[in-house]
Amino acid sequence: MTDFCDMIRQAERQCQQRGARFTPIRRRVLEMIADAPGSLKAYELLDRLATEHAAARPPTVYRALEFLIDQGLVHRIESLNAYVACPCPEHAHGFQLLICRLCRRVEELHLDEINDHLTRRARERGFVVQRQTIELLGQCDACRQASKRPALYAEFP
Protein backbone atom coordinates (compact mmCIF):
# COMPACT_ATOMS: atom_id res chain seq x y z
CA MET A 1 0.00 0.00 0.00
CA THR A 2 1.28 3.45 -0.92
CA ASP A 3 2.13 5.58 2.05
CA PHE A 4 0.32 8.84 2.64
CA CYS A 5 3.07 11.32 1.62
CA ASP A 6 3.89 9.28 -1.48
CA MET A 7 0.27 9.43 -2.46
CA ILE A 8 0.06 13.21 -2.20
CA ARG A 9 3.39 13.63 -4.05
CA GLN A 10 2.18 11.28 -6.75
CA ALA A 11 -1.08 13.24 -7.09
CA GLU A 12 0.91 16.46 -7.43
CA ARG A 13 3.13 14.93 -10.12
CA GLN A 14 0.16 13.54 -11.99
CA CYS A 15 -1.62 16.91 -12.02
CA GLN A 16 1.56 18.64 -13.15
CA GLN A 17 1.99 16.24 -16.08
CA ARG A 18 -1.59 16.85 -17.18
CA GLY A 19 -1.37 20.60 -16.73
CA ALA A 20 -4.10 20.45 -14.05
CA ARG A 21 -3.86 22.89 -11.15
CA PHE A 22 -3.37 21.12 -7.82
CA THR A 23 -4.27 24.13 -5.67
CA PRO A 24 -3.69 24.19 -1.89
CA ILE A 25 -7.42 23.65 -1.24
CA ARG A 26 -7.58 20.69 -3.63
CA ARG A 27 -4.48 19.23 -2.01
CA ARG A 28 -5.94 19.71 1.47
CA VAL A 29 -9.23 18.05 0.52
CA LEU A 30 -7.34 15.08 -0.92
CA GLU A 31 -5.18 14.88 2.22
CA MET A 32 -8.27 14.83 4.42
CA ILE A 33 -9.94 12.09 2.39
CA ALA A 34 -6.76 10.01 2.19
CA ASP A 35 -6.12 10.47 5.91
CA ALA A 36 -9.59 9.38 7.04
CA PRO A 37 -9.92 5.77 8.19
CA GLY A 38 -13.16 5.36 6.25
CA SER A 39 -14.88 7.45 3.63
CA LEU A 40 -15.85 11.08 4.17
CA LYS A 41 -19.03 12.94 3.37
CA ALA A 42 -18.96 16.41 1.85
CA TYR A 43 -20.21 18.10 5.03
CA GLU A 44 -17.52 16.35 7.08
CA LEU A 45 -14.93 17.72 4.67
CA LEU A 46 -16.46 21.17 4.91
CA ASP A 47 -16.40 21.07 8.73
CA ARG A 48 -12.73 20.14 8.70
CA LEU A 49 -11.80 22.60 6.02
CA ALA A 50 -13.65 25.42 7.78
CA THR A 51 -11.41 25.06 10.85
CA GLU A 52 -8.42 25.88 8.61
CA HIS A 53 -9.93 28.18 6.01
CA ALA A 54 -12.59 30.46 7.43
CA ALA A 55 -13.68 31.29 3.88
CA ALA A 56 -14.43 27.64 2.97
CA ARG A 57 -18.01 27.23 1.70
CA PRO A 58 -19.85 24.24 0.23
CA PRO A 59 -18.99 25.25 -3.38
CA THR A 60 -15.31 25.31 -2.41
CA VAL A 61 -15.53 21.71 -1.28
CA TYR A 62 -17.71 20.56 -4.20
CA ARG A 63 -15.43 22.18 -6.78
CA ALA A 64 -12.38 20.55 -5.18
CA LEU A 65 -14.17 17.17 -5.12
CA GLU A 66 -15.20 17.51 -8.75
CA PHE A 67 -11.60 18.22 -9.71
CA LEU A 68 -10.24 15.28 -7.69
CA ILE A 69 -12.82 12.92 -9.19
CA ASP A 70 -12.04 14.15 -12.74
CA GLN A 71 -8.37 13.48 -12.10
CA GLY A 72 -9.17 9.98 -10.83
CA LEU A 73 -7.68 10.79 -7.42
CA VAL A 74 -10.95 10.31 -5.56
CA HIS A 75 -13.95 8.05 -6.14
CA ARG A 76 -17.48 8.95 -5.17
CA ILE A 77 -19.40 6.28 -3.27
CA GLU A 78 -22.96 6.61 -4.51
CA SER A 79 -24.62 4.49 -1.83
CA LEU A 80 -23.04 6.47 1.02
CA ASN A 81 -22.88 9.80 -0.73
CA ALA A 82 -19.26 9.90 0.42
CA TYR A 83 -15.76 10.04 -1.00
CA VAL A 84 -12.70 7.85 -0.83
CA ALA A 85 -9.15 8.28 -2.15
CA CYS A 86 -8.12 6.01 -5.02
CA PRO A 87 -5.06 3.91 -4.16
CA CYS A 88 -3.86 3.82 -7.77
CA PRO A 89 -4.92 6.96 -9.63
CA GLU A 90 -2.06 6.85 -12.16
CA HIS A 91 -4.12 4.92 -14.71
CA ALA A 92 -7.80 4.97 -15.63
CA HIS A 93 -9.55 1.83 -14.35
CA GLY A 94 -12.83 0.15 -13.73
CA PHE A 95 -13.35 -0.59 -10.07
CA GLN A 96 -15.64 -2.22 -7.57
CA LEU A 97 -15.95 -1.00 -4.00
CA LEU A 98 -16.31 -3.21 -0.93
CA ILE A 99 -17.97 -0.96 1.64
CA CYS A 100 -18.22 -1.82 5.32
CA ARG A 101 -21.54 -0.65 6.72
CA LEU A 102 -20.15 -0.44 10.25
CA CYS A 103 -16.82 1.37 9.99
CA ARG A 104 -17.37 2.80 6.48
CA ARG A 105 -13.95 1.53 5.42
CA VAL A 106 -13.78 1.00 1.69
CA GLU A 107 -11.65 -1.42 -0.24
CA GLU A 108 -11.19 -1.08 -3.97
CA LEU A 109 -11.07 -4.03 -6.34
CA HIS A 110 -9.95 -3.84 -9.96
CA LEU A 111 -11.68 -6.64 -11.79
CA ASP A 112 -11.66 -5.14 -15.26
CA GLU A 113 -13.39 -8.20 -16.68
CA ILE A 114 -16.52 -7.40 -14.68
CA ASN A 115 -16.78 -3.87 -16.00
CA ASP A 116 -15.95 -5.02 -19.54
CA HIS A 117 -18.57 -7.73 -19.35
CA LEU A 118 -21.28 -5.34 -18.18
CA THR A 119 -20.35 -2.71 -20.76
CA ARG A 120 -20.50 -5.34 -23.51
CA ARG A 121 -23.86 -6.68 -22.36
CA ALA A 122 -25.26 -3.16 -22.17
CA ARG A 123 -23.95 -2.38 -25.67
CA GLU A 124 -25.69 -5.49 -27.03
CA ARG A 125 -28.91 -3.86 -25.91
CA GLY A 126 -27.97 -0.61 -27.58
CA PHE A 127 -27.23 0.99 -24.23
CA VAL A 128 -24.22 3.29 -23.96
CA VAL A 129 -22.64 3.27 -20.51
CA GLN A 130 -21.53 6.68 -19.30
CA ARG A 131 -20.79 5.87 -15.72
CA GLN A 132 -20.47 2.58 -13.94
CA THR A 133 -20.78 2.17 -10.20
CA ILE A 134 -20.35 -1.24 -8.60
CA GLU A 135 -20.67 -1.16 -4.83
CA LEU A 136 -20.88 -4.12 -2.48
CA LEU A 137 -22.19 -3.35 0.98
CA GLY A 138 -21.40 -5.56 3.93
CA GLN A 139 -19.15 -6.03 6.91
CA CYS A 140 -15.36 -5.93 6.70
CA ASP A 141 -13.14 -8.59 8.19
CA ALA A 142 -12.00 -6.38 11.08
CA CYS A 143 -15.56 -5.51 12.11
CA ARG A 144 -16.64 -9.12 11.79
CA GLN A 145 -13.76 -10.27 14.01
CA ALA A 146 -14.45 -7.51 16.53
CA SER A 147 -18.16 -8.14 16.86
CA LYS A 148 -18.20 -11.95 16.66
CA ARG A 149 -21.90 -11.44 16.17
CA PRO A 150 -23.89 -12.07 13.07
CA ALA A 151 -23.85 -9.25 10.59
CA LEU A 152 -25.49 -6.13 11.94
CA TYR A 153 -27.78 -4.32 9.62
CA ALA A 154 -27.29 -0.94 11.17
CA GLU A 155 -28.34 2.10 9.21
CA PHE A 156 -25.69 4.57 8.21
CA PRO A 157 -25.25 7.47 10.58
Ligand SMILES: [Zn+2]
Ligand atom coordinates in the same frame (compact mmCIF):
# COMPACT_ATOMS: atom_id res chain seq x y z
ZN1 LIG B 1 -9.43 3.72 -8.13
Ligand SMILES: [Zn+2]
Ligand atom coordinates in the same frame (compact mmCIF):
# COMPACT_ATOMS: atom_id res chain seq x y z
ZN1 LIG C 1 -15.68 -2.48 9.09
